[in-house]
Amino acid sequence: MTTMTAAVLQRHGDLDAIALQQVPVPQPGPRDVRIRVRACALNWLDVAIRHGPKFGAIPLPLIGGGDICGVIEALGSEVSGWQVGDEVLVYPLLTCGVCEFCRRGEPTICPQHRIIGEHVNGGLAEYVVVPAANLLPKPARLSFVEAAALPVVCMTAWHMLITVGQLRVGEYALILGAGGGVASIGIQIARQAGAHVFATTSSPEKAARATALGAQQVFNYREQDWVQEVLAVTGGRGVDLVQDNVGGATWAQSLRALARGGRLVPCGSHSGTTFALDITQIYHRQLRILGSNGGTYQDLAAALALVEAGHLSPVIDTVLPLSEIHQGHRLLEAGQHFGKVVIEIP
Numbered sequence: 001m002t003t004m005t006a007a008v009l010q011r012h013g014d015l016d017a018i019a020l021q022q023v024p025v026p027q028p029g030p031r032d033v034r035i036r037v038r039a040c041a042l043n044w045l046d047v048a049i050r051h052g053p054k055f056g057a058i059p060l061p062l063i064g065g066g067d068i069c070g071v072i073e074a075l076g077s078e079v080s081g082w083q084v085g086d087e088v089l090v091y092p093l094l095t096c097g098v099c100e101f102c103r104r105g106e107p108t109i110c111p112q113h114r115i116i117g118e119h120v121n122g123g124l125a126e127y128v129v130v131p132a133a134n135l136l137p138k139p140a141r142l143s144f145v146e147a148a149a150l151p152v153v154c155m156t157a158w159h160m161l162i163t164v165g166q167l168r169v170g171e172y173a174l175i176l177g178a179g180g181g182v183a184s185i186g187i188q189i190a191r192q193a194g195a196h197v198f199a200t201t202s203s204p205e206k207a208a209r210a211t212a213l214g215a216q217q218v219f220n221y222r223e224q225d226w227v228q229e230v231l232a233v234t235g236g237r238g239v240d241l242v243q244d245n246v247g248g249a250t251w252a253q254s255l256r257a258l259a260r261g262g263r264l265v266p267c268g269s270h271s272g273t274t275f276a277l278d279i280t281q282i283y284h285r286q287l288r289i290l291g292s293n294g295g296t297y298q299d300l301a302a303a304l305a306l307v308e309a310g311h312l313s314p315v316i317d318t319v320l321p322l323s324e325i326h327q328g329h330r331l332l333e334a335g336q337h338f339g340k341v342v343i344e345i346p
């Protein structure tokens with residue numbers, strides 16, 4: 001076995017920028033493991049990388065895919081604590097570990113921070129090599145496909161709501177765009193945190209699914225003025241926290257939906273990166289904007305503990321073989337999905 005099938009991004013551009021190719025099987029360094037990938041979920045990041053990076057350069061050609069679940073197949077010489085045959089998930093961030101931010105426990109703002117599947121080859125292939133330090137056990141109750149749907153959305157939603165947003169029991173939380181992966185996990189985490197949870201989405205079908213995940217009120221942003229609805233159901237008060245990974249199209253409304261002293265926690269901007277801001281509302285109402293970027297290993301481990309206990313569940317829209325990677329990108333760009341699109345590599 002010297003070559004493997006991989007979905008390789010050859011340039012930035014349309015769907016045909018990705019091609020299935022035979023490439024060399026990667027070899028683990030002393031502190032790495034090689035994983036036989038069994039499933040790899042897609043993220044909006046995969047689409048964004050294909051179109052071209054917002055920050056910095058992407059090394060091409062690149063095997064994408066940061067949401068990796070599989071079986072350890074080879075160990076580097078210095079790896080301990082893991083065995084060939086272990087079923088594992090991969091924490092997708094690579095950080096320096098020694099800068100001031102890493103040392104104070106905030107690796108998501110490490111200036112050296114890189115992402116598996118963006119800056120180094122990821123899991124849209126039969127095999128991937130990752131540092132052993134990035135491994136976590138696959139939750140035993142889940143299949144490979146189910147588990148692959150978790151890492152990026154779990155760490156991101158946990159970091160937004162709990163680590164950065166400090167959501168507390170009894171607070172009101174609003175989760176935007178309930179069909180997205182981060183939002184569909186965010187609804188569940190916010191409920192587990194003891195919050196009253198509202199969500200926005202685009203259709204009655206998605207609203208029903210958001211309700212099933214735990215959202216207590218769901219507003220259709222195509223048909224309703226959701227800011228007015230949020231203010232109405234909170235007696236004019238507004239919500240304590242908005243989880244917003246939509247971006248420029250929603251920030252103005254998110255700020256209006258906040259209670260005095262409320263927190264807007266953004267992570268993502270696929271609808272745009274700018275909007276007109278009236279800054280008076282920020283200081284008059286003492287609003288806080290708390291940026292959140294990915295999540296830590298501990299964020300992911302905490303979320304997976306709730307998964308293992310049965311309190312959080314992956315939300316999967318579609319499972320496709322690696323040969324249908326282009327269809328996966330199409331589904332994400334069409335925006336009709338609810339939950340994750342997962343590539344299975346049996």
Ligand SMILES: [Zn+2]
Nearest residue numbers: 096099102110
């Ligand atoms: Zn660092």
